Amino acid sequence: MKVLKKTKRYLIYCLVVFLIDIFRKISFKKSYKVAEILSKIFLIAASREKSIMSLNLAYLNKNIDEKKLFNSILKNLSFNFVEFIKFAFLPFSMVKNNVEVEGEEFLKQAYKKGKGVILLTAHIGNWEFLGTYFGKKGYPLNAIYRKPGSELYDKIIRKIRRLNRVKLIENRNAVGDGFKAIRKGEILIILADQKSQDESVKIDFLGKEAPTPKGPAIFGIKTGAEILTAFVIRKKGGFVIKIKNLDYDKDGKIKEKINSILINMNKAYSDIIRKYPSQWVWFHDRWGIF
Numbered sequence: 001m002k003v004l005k006k007t008k009r010y011l012i013y014c015l016v017v018f019l020i021d022i023f024r025k026i027s028f029k030k031s032y033k034v035a036e037i038l039s040k041i042f043l044i045a046a047s048r049e050k051s052i053m054s055l056n057l058a059y060l061n062k063n064i065d066e067k068k069l070f071n072s073i074l075k076n077l078s079f080n081f082v083e084f085i086k087f088a089f090l091p092f093s094m095v096k097n098n099v100e101v102e103g104e105e106f107l108k109q110a111y112k113k114g115k116g117v118i119l120l121t122a123h124i125g126n127w128e129f130l131g132t133y134f135g136k137k138g139y140p141l142n143a144i145y146r147k148p149g150s151e152l153y154d155k156i157i158r159k160i161r162r163l164n165r166v167k168l169i170e171n172r173n174a175v176g177d178g179f180k181a182i183r184k185g186e187i188l189i190i191l192a193d194q195k196s197q198d199e200s201v202k203i204d205f206l207g208k209e210a211p212t213p214k215g216p217a218i219f220g221i222k223t224g225a226e227i228l229t230a231f232v233i234r235k236k237g238g239f240v241i242k243i244k245n246l247d248y249d250k251d252g253k254i255k256e257k258i259n260s261i262l263i264n265m266n267k268a269y270s271d272i273i274r275k276y277p278s279q280w281v282w283f284h285d286r287w288g289i290f
Contacts, residue, residue, distance in 0.1 A: 009150040016156060023085045031086060035078035042074050049283035052290070056282055059289055060206055064277065072278035076234060080126045087129065088163040092136040098238030099133060106245050107187075110226035111139065116182030118220050118227045120246065122193035122269050123281040125233040131189060133232075133241065135165035140186040142167045144174045174215065182223045192216050193269050194284050201259070205266045206273060210287045217261035221254060227261065229268045233276055244268070 023031045050070055057064055087095050110117045121127050135141045143161070147170050148154050161168055166189075169177040181188050196213035203212040220227045227246040232239050246268065249260035273280045 010152070013150055013152040013156075016153065019081075020085050020156070023082055024089060028082070028086060031082045032079060035082045036075060038081075039071070039074040039078040042078070043071065046070075046074065046283075052285060053282040055289065056286065059287060060208060069278055069282070073281060073283075076125070076279055077281070079234070080128060083126055084128045084132075084160060087132045088160045095133060095136050100235075100238070100240045101133075101243070102240060103243035104241075106228055106243050107134075107139075107230070110228060110245075111185075111187065113226060114185045116185050116223055116225035117187045118182070118216060118225050119187055119189045120216055120227065120229045120265055120268070121189060121191055121231060122272065123191060123284075124193075124231055124272060124276060125279045126239060127191065127232055129232045129239060130230055130241065131161065131166040132164045134187070138165075140167075140184075141165065141189060142169055142178070142181040142186055143189040144169045144171060144178060144191075146171050178215075178219060179223065182219060182225045188219065188225075190216050190219075192265065193280075193286070195286055195288055201262065203259075203262045203266045204270075205286065206270045208287055210266070212262050212266055214258055214262070216265060217258040220261060221257050227265075229265070229272075231272050233272075234279055242272070 019034075022034070026034075050066075053070060053073075054066055057066065057069075107117065107119075119130070121130055131141055131143055143166050145157075145168050148157065158168060167181070169181070169188075178188055192213055192215070195211050196215070198213045198215055200211040200213045202209040204210075205212065216227070219225065227248070228243055229246055230241060230243045232241050246261065246264055248264045249257060251257075252260075
């Protein structure tokens with residue numbers, strides 16, 4: 001069984017290396033056409049993901065065209081893969097084309113304070129582009145990430161994110177290295193829209209209580225870092241990056257502050273997902289119902 005799993009991972013790695021080489025050589029237009037073909041292949045292979053999405057939607061009583069939604073999600077993910085590769089090898093002067101940034105003044109103001117910045121984002125739109133854009137622009141970025149099972153695949157991800165000037169912090173080192181980054185006045189990107197193995201509390205998420213990690217709140221309270229939300233939404237011909245300050249109760253006891261941050265964080269996530277449902281990755285056990 002282990003040999004079969006190892007072989008499967010190696011074949012996926014070979015496919016990824018092949019696609020990276022192809023996408024680097026062809027235009028964006030041709031790359032997107034290839035990505036659309038890949039999304040149709042994934043549609044056949046991703047029966048488990050489709051089942052999880054269906055159960056989540058049923059749990060939330062969402063009346064959505066599931067086939068259309070799933071097609072949109074897979075297409076978006078395929079485009080993300082293309083852009084993750086191609087933008088990494090481009091200078092900022094080209095990366096910034098066709099990108100509209102709303103609220104960058106909030107990021108600039110927070111960064112100038114020198115206490116570090118926590119940038120909360122979600123698996124919506126092209127979340128990887130957040131690091132690409134601001135990393136290449138010169139901001140000191142760190143991102144907490146979950147290391148993939150394949151060491152070979154992990155090396156590829158690390159190489160591309162280095163090109164984007166994003167320093168990676170593995171989940172297991174999140175506390176120590178995350179605090180170090182913030183205390184140096186740097187920016188820490190956290191994706192906290194999925195269920196986590198870390199200590200969590202149940203907070204409303206799209207109308208239903210969901211286990212929500214305390215980490216982002218604890219980082220902010222203990223360091224005094226500014227907490228912002230930032231989402232990269234796909235639009236026709238490019239992206240729009242939406243940045244806002246996260247409003248929360250800065251008074252009261254620590255437990256009250258933590259709850260206030262998490263409530264407002266999940267509200268920000270819920271609001272953006274409701275507005276762009278076809279761009280969020282629905283096939284994760286977010287509510288812990290499986």
